[in-house]
Amino acid sequence: MNFTINVWRQNGPKERGGIATYKVSNISDDMSFLEMIDVLNEQLIIQDIEPVVFDHDCREGICGMCSMFINGEAHGPGRGVTTCQLHMREFKDGDTITIEPFRAKAFPIIKDLMVDRGSFDRIIQAGGYVSVNTSGNLPDANATPIEKQDADAAFDAATCIGCGACVATCKNASAMLFTSAKVSQLSLLPQGKIEASERVMNMVKQMDLEGFGNCTNTGACEVECPKGISIENIARMNREYLSASITSK
């Protein structure tokens, strides 16, 4: 397969970026999107052009590194996939493909397609944890009964890999789906309930400080989320934040 690739090139965070156009040929339809970029980069190196910088790590859909905005969608046209799980057979031979970095004020571009998602880490640091003593005699995990529905919902929320597709796809660059998933995975479980009010207040505060946008409830985030995180989590966070604001001392 042959493609025309329009890719965003930007030398550094403060530099002006722009679209560069390259041709790639002899691409197998079984290749993942990242493998296609690898081929493109090999070709650029031969032509003495600096290769396209992009984030990637596990290449099996669990690390959340491959942040690419492909043809106007986070992680491209596929559903429930990261960029490394997107295959070239999803495109037609001869297609022009536009690749951009995830764009948000809170995700500054480092170079080309690589962005800094440290803002997510700072949201987690603000409250995405449970304070327990992990040394010495710990109670048996199964000693505390947890309703199946809650355990499942907490697990579903915990499958969030923090890739940032929700922010990238949101017309407001809002981090509500990410933050609410991280709030929910803990607040649904007995161990996490203890700090629930403080957690939601602090994480939302940090989310706002990072400069993410507001939630318009378009639902685009849950459609583009590679892990299918539901916007039910956003409603849960709205609920918890409202009651925490009113009842906290």
Add this chain to the structure above:
Amino acid sequence: MDLSAGLIRSSLARKYWMALTGLFLCSFLVVHLLGNLPLLTGNKEMFNSYAHFMTTFPLIKMVSYLLYGSIVLHSIDGLLLARSNKAARETRYVKYNGKANASWSSRNMAILGTLTLVFLIIHMKSFWYEMHFGNIPTYLTNDGAELKDLYSITVAAFQQPWYAVFYVISMMGLGFHLWHGFSSSFQTLGINHPKYTPIIEIIGKSFSVIISLAFASIPIYLLLSSINSID
């Protein structure tokens, strides 16, 4: 903890106020529509005494200030939200496929809201301002009470085709705004439940269609009946 952060300054708080004022404005739409139905039946007496009641009854006057407050808050809050949303993405995408994952109305709430606000200002100038501060001719009813003849003013206004067309377009804008806004406000207030959310969505969509069509039918009916009476 700081109450003002949670209920005034945070991004979530701004949305709570958006949802609460929006839902309150929805309840107003129902009352307003019911009050205007006499325009469709040509019941001048009923319409004028309704208008008189709405502008003079003390309890209604109190609620009306709440209504004006809600309109102002919903508009300013919406403007602030739209501004911070714009600031959250400094460089726009070269290619952005919004329709792939979200409805048109949900992506255009600010534009639809602005259209509705422009409509509201013109609408209030035409009728609300005239009723409160203008010189509307009065007449004596059979009971001897003096009533302002808002009915004739309204009927005359919609005999101008451009005015009626502007109303119909504005009501379509309002309809799309409600199509997303009604159910979205429940989500913002944290109400999302597998049993109730589908029902809320059906109610919201029916509400937006019924309200916008019913309001739009008034100028259409008045315009058509004026054309017929000329013939």
